[in-house]
Amino acid sequence: MASTAGPIALACAMARDEETKRLRALEDQVSFLTQQLEALAREVEGRREEGDGSMRTQLRCPACRCRKILHAKQILDRTDSGEKRQLSVTSEGFWSPKSRGTFECHICTACGLVEWHVTDPSEIKIDDDKFEIHEVDDRGPGPYR
Numbered sequence: 001m002a003s004t005a006g007p008i009a010l011a012c013a014m015a016r017d018e019e020t021k022r023l024r025a026l027e028d029q030v031s032f033l034t035q036q037l038e039a040l041a042r043e044v045e046g047r048r049e050e051g052d053g054s055m056r057t058q059l060r061c062p063a064c065r066c067r068k069i070l071h072a073k074q075i076l077d078r079t080d081s082g083e084k085r086q087l088s089v090t091s092e093g094f095w096s097p098k099s100r101g102t103f104e105c106h107i108c109t110a111c112g113l114v115e116w117h118v119t120d121p122s123e124i125k126i127d128d129d130k131f132e133i134h135e136v137d138d139r140g141p142g143p144y145r
């Protein structure tokens with residue numbers, strides 16, 4: 001018995017050592033991943049607090065992080081007769097059409113990324129076949145809807 005208990009005890013001790021090493025390695029990995037996850041959670045929370053992330057509100061380029069943003073308040077277009085007018089989504093009127101939904105843009109001065117916006121979307125009348133509204137209700141199925 002004693003001759004077989006020695007090697008078995010030794011094998012068990014070695015197995016315990018290996019298991020202990022493996023558990024420590026796993027604990028280290030869990031600790032590392034926990035730190036990474038906490039850093040990501042802080043980054044996500046920071047980005048949430050930044051708002052919508054647009055150049056218009058943040059004055060920061062999302063591509064290169066540059067803080068020098070050019071705001072083009074009007075984008076010029078030409079009518080069929082060659083007159084200058086603001087580029088817009090649509091116009092109203094036939095003889096002297098008025099621009100509706102004029103564009104503006106924010107341009108990163110470092111990388112040239114352009115972000116377009118309609119200055120006042122409420123100007124656009126959605127009463128014909130040119131437009132469709134796509135809306136998602138993401139409030140979820142809560143009890144207070």
Ligand SMILES: [Zn+2]
Nearest residue numbers: 061064108111
């Ligand atoms: Zn940029």
